[in-house]
Structure formats: structure tokens, C-alpha cells
Amino acid sequence: MLTERQRMILNAIIDDYIRSAEPVGSRSISKRGDVGYSPATIRNEMADLEDLGFLEQPHTSAGRIPSIKGYRYYVDHLVRHGEVNEQDLSTIRTFFADKMNQTEQIIQHAAMILSNLTNYTSIVLGPETFSNSLKHFQLIPISSDTAVAIVVTNTGHVENKTVSIPADMSMQDIEQAVNILNTRLIGVPLVRLKSKLYSEVGEELGRYVDKCELLLGVLDEALTSEDENRMFLSGTTNMLMQPEFKDVDKVKTLLDLFDETPALMRIFSALPSGIGVRIGTENAHVAINNCSLITASFSVEGQSFGTIGILGPTRMDYGKVIGLLEVLSSDMAALLSGRFK
Amino acid sequence: MLTERQRMILNAIIDDYIRSAEPVGSRSISKRGDVGYSPATIRNEMADLEDLGFLEQPHTSAGRIPSIKGYRYYVDHLVRHGEVNEQDLSTIRTFFADKMNQTEQIIQHAAMILSNLTNYTSIVLGPETFSNSLKHFQLIPISSDTAVAIVVTNTGHVENKTVSIPADMSMQDIEQAVNILNTRLIGVPLVRLKSKLYSEVGEELGRYVDKCELLLGVLDEALTSEDENRMFLSGTTNMLMQPEFKDVDKVKTLLDLFDETPALMRIFSALPSGIGVRIGTENAHVAINNCSLITASFSVEGQSFGTIGILGPTRMDYGKVIGLLEVLSSDMAALLSGRFK
DNA sequence: CGTTAGCACTCATTGTCGTCGAGTGCTAAT
DNA sequence: ATTAGCACTCGACGACAATGAGTGCTAACG
8 A cells, every 4th residue: 555665754754753742844854864865755755645644734834743544554564563672671570570469569560660661651450350259258346336348359359348237136147147158159259259149148148138138238349349449550640741741731631531440441441452552533532532542451361361551642652662561461461370370 | 017907908919819810909909899998008008018028029010919928927817717618518518428437438538528629639648547456367378378468457447468478387377376466466556566566475476486577577567558548639630720730840740749648648747736727838848839738637535537638729718728627627537536436 | 197199110911023944845857 | 756946835933012900109189
């Protein structure tokens, strides 16, 4: 579809624009060592590329900037990805050399590393806990009418919730109920817990019906509130250093999005496995229509272990980011898959 | 020190400036119904007030704006505080009508209410847990070499941490150690836990010395990591709507501060009990030298239950904020003191 | 004597205008 | 096919005048 020369010029323009954030003129392309043509020739090609929709002109007599389509072509066919800076690599390696035993800690640190290395905003989504199973369930009385319910999964994740205890429920009742639940439910995947609780364990708890409801609610809560804690952001203020966010209003809509975990979760659902690149308006959410989102979902033997992503301006360094995500996601997969057995 | 008329004019100027965010001229003050003087008279008084240091002039031929000293006088002597909007009050009441049994949930919601009602940034610091005592300690094995340690306090707060178990430690050893710890340490204030662990329980755990170290570390961690979770921010992006934050750089330094819990904790330490107002450069941290911080620390019978604060531009609505904080802090104190028995 | 009308003065803001220069598109020469 | 040359476009920038909000000062007033 494009001639070799057009591809070369498109590549040069986008590279330049990524570095300078300013419209690229024919002269500056011509002056680069790697393109041996005069400005006039470049101009002709640039006009063609604009006709084809790969470039845009902010106004006559300005240089060209890449269009969404241009970025898309660049990402799909031109960018050299997979080359990671030696120094960045060693930063990542030393990070993974630290052994951490808190899953959340790992995720959080990974997010930090990413945002530091890229100067963009990183979003890391940890493993879905409904692939986990119940390891331990406990109810610890705090006062006469409240107790703390604690749910531990096989991956070491702990969820807790304070609940009120009905006045007509005795200590022995509770103890017995918890015992029953533990013996019957340990090892059950969280996702199947609810149905199992109703169908099989229900009748055994026959005479504790109200209790059953209570405990069910607790377990349910542990599952749902879980989503919130799976996601970590880092470098949210890095965006402010990008010239495209000089405008405070744009900043606000973006930062407001960052505070809305559910909206972010929605953006992160329906992503391809492996590396995925969403450029500008390809993104579902309006707040990031002038951003690009690059994600890497990693899974082992079909089981998803999470997603790491970088959000930056459309004018972001795709090559570098994709390379980093590839390295980091495979390392994360290795680390987490070991941990999740 | 100031004549009645000067006080009146100072008050009018600050009120105007708080509303408009623009330098206030003599004419606009004169036109207000409550000041019956001509612009010329006002001008004379304004010049005096400037000489006294209560007002500043951005440049000749501009109106006046309050100085730090002016705000200070306004807060100390002029502002009518304690008057809370009827509608705001009902919002707060309905909020406290909801019964929530998670302390963190209460704190978080209170922060949200505050930022919504004021359009500033709210910071809420929950009760210090070192006034709590140990309720339950447990070690749940997850795999052959890891376990989850769980600490529950008498207030229902749960802290958990995943730890590695030395290979040479048997299941029975662990169980026994946990048993000993539980029987000896329940009810002990967290702050005294460490010393007690060493002095009294240490020899009883004589033959499990290495274990002792491990468990100590866990409890220690639970105490220290605690600080991080006591603080909640809300409405961090509200600042962006203030005209004084049109500049992206200022926004960045402020938002970066918000991400640094320890720095915030330092700002929140050394605050007066009751209502405290820190105006502009009275604040220790440079990032908020053009902000005012109003805080309300609430305690019951000498025991501190936390602090709620509002951070806004120096040009903030002191009267409204102080009123809201008074209401909310007393409500919070009542709610939490009940909960903490 | 306190208050105020009047007036000259200051200075940020706004709009206009010409210059500058980076960049383009087109044409003709190579 | 490539490129030198050239006229053209248009945003950025600085100079400049007009505007107007606001001041300080002086003199008149009740």
C-alpha cells in the first residue's frame, strides 16, 4: 500500500514528532542523515501521505503531525519494538531480584518501576482472585454485637470485614457454623463458593438460617470488593509534564478518571491478550481520547495473571514502552505463576 | 489596634476577594450596601491597612488583596464561624444516619462528604491504632514455606502480612508459639506489645528463638504500616478548579505531595487540638505555601480519635469550612468514641 | 475635623498592525 | 524522477495606542 520511501518518511516524521512534540517540516526530515532526499521531494510524499490519511496539518504552512491512522500504521509496521535500554533492563532485573512475598506489593512496585522508566502513567491489574480458592474462614468477636470476618485465599490474600452479629446468636452457634463452613468449603474456588454455599452447605446449616445469610454476605463482599484492590496506578502526575496537558481542564478530566477504579476496570476489560495498543479515539473512554494505552496481559497455561499497561499521550514512545512491557510482563508472569502454584 | 471601620472594611475586602479571586477596589467596596462611605474614604483606610500590613497591592493601580497577616486577623477576629448551611447540615446528618461498621469506611466517607461540600481537598486522619490493643493473632499456612500472619485489634482493625517460614520450623512449633502469644498478649496495647514480647514472653518462647524474631517482625510491621492506612484524601482534583492553580507546575507539586503520605503525616503532626488554621506560609511544607489548611482534631477524654482537615487556596471560605469542620468533627468523635468503647 | 468630589497619574489588559520566518505547493529546470 | 526556485500562507512576536480600573493627593464641603 505504501512505497518503501513513504514508509521511511512516515517513520521519520513520527519519530521526530515523538521527540519534539511539534509539527515536523520537510526540511528537518531532509536534514536527517537517514533520508537522502531534498525537502521538495519529501514535501511531495508528505502531501501524498496526508491524502492517504496518515498525516495531518494543524494549519497551512505548518509541518505535519501523525494522524491516528498514521500512528496505527507506525505501530503495526514500522516501530522497532523489543529493544530495551540496557540500564532499564538492569533496573527491572534488580527489582525482580528482591523477593517480595506480598502479591500486592509486587504489583505496586511493578507499577512504580514502569512509571519511573517511562515517565508516563502506569496501570497494573493484578491476578483475578476468583481463580483463587478459599483457604481459611474465620469470625473473630470484637464486642458483644460485632465481629470481624476474615477470608484467606490459597494465594495468601486476606480480605476482612466488620459485621454486626444478631443479638439472638450465641457464641457456640457461631463457632459451630464457622467450623462447618471451614470443613466444607476449604479449597473451593471463590467463584463457585456462593452456589456451593447455598446448595450443599445450606441444609447442613439448616437451623442457622439467619447466620447463613450473614456469612454469605461476608463472603460475597470479599469477592466483590476485591476488584478495587487489584489495580494500582503509579506516576499519575507524570502526565502533567507532557506539553499536550498544559491545559488544566484536560488534566482534570484525566485525573478524575484515575480516581474511578470501576471506569478503569471497564477500560481494561476487553483487552487482547499479549501486547495491545489503543491509540487516541480507539479508546472507549473520552477522557483518554488524546492518549494511547499500551497493555500487556500475561497468562500461563490459559490462566490470566493480570495486565500491565502504560497510558501516555498519543505522541508516546511506542517502541520503548512496548519493549518494556514485554520484558516486565513475562517476568511478572513467571514470578506470579510460581506463587500461584 | 484597628478601628471599627477598618475592621469592617478589611472584612468586606476579604469577603469580596474570597468570592471573586480578584483584587478588590475601593469603588466596589463602597457600592456594597453595608459600608456607607465613599470610595475616597475607603481608599484612605485601605492605604492605612496596607501600611499596617493587612493588605497588599499586586501593582500600583490595582485593587488590594489580603496579606497573610490580613487573613490571620480575619480568621482570628472577623469571620463569623459556626454557621452551617441548612442543606449541608442535612447532608451530614443523613451521612451519619447510615450505620457503617468499618472504621476505614467511615473515615473515607467523611472525607468524601467534606470535599463535596466545600469543593476543596479534604484530608482525614483516623484514630491512632497504638491506642488499640491486641485482640487476636494468627498464623495461617498457605504453602510449605509461606504463611499469612493476621493481627486483629480490639477495634476490629485487621492487618495482614505474608511471611516466609524457615524450613526447619514444624507445624506444631508454629501452632504452639501462636498459642502462647495469644494467651499472653491479648489485651496488651499495641504500643507496649514490642517490649512485652521481648521481656515477658521471650523466655517462655525460649526454644523457639528464631520463630520469636519472625513473629516480632510481623507484629512490628503491622504497627508501622498502619500509619499509611489511617489517612484518606478526597477531592484532590478540586484544587484544579481554583484560579490560583491555572499553572500546571503548581498543580504538579501539590499533587505530588498528595501522593506522599509520610509528608502529609508530618504536616498533620504538631497540630493544635480543636480547630487549627494554618495560612499560606504558616504551613511548614513549601508545596502548600499558597494554601490554607484548616484542621479539627477531635478527642474524647484526652484520647485522640483523629483529625479532619481541609486544604484550599489561601483565598478559601474560612467561615464555611470552619463551621463544617466543627459539626463534622464532633459527630465523628461521637461516632468513633462509641465504637472504640 | 472627618468626609468626599475632582483630577492627574499608573499600569495591566486588549486590540491592531507590520514584520518575521517556517513551511507549503507549484512550476520549471536538471 | 528529482530538485531548485519562488510565490504564498499563516502563526508567532513585538511595537504601539487605546481603554479602563484603580490609585494618591488636594481642595472643597458640612
